[in-house]
Amino acid sequence: MPFTYRLISFLYGLLVHPRSRQPRRGVFALLYYAIGGFVAFIVVSMVLLCLEAYNLPFARDFLYARMGAPVLTALESLLF
Secondary structure, three states, X not given: OOHHHHHHHHHHHHHEXXXXXXXXXXXXXXXXXXXXXXXXXXXXXXXXXXXXXOOOHHHHHHHHHHHOHHHHHXXXXXXX
């Protein structure tokens, strides 16, 4: 059997219950929140990059005051 067929069969068995042919809710909920978290991270990263690129210190200071310095420092260390 080719590797691709085994991989697709494995993923199908992981995502779909074999007897009922219904999707497994836990896996799809995990995918939903994982993809949503990744998209939110990308959006926040883009906002921070735009603030850096356009040199808007007042907006950056406002975000530091609102969100807190440790959160934004951690995000910036992940990005840069």
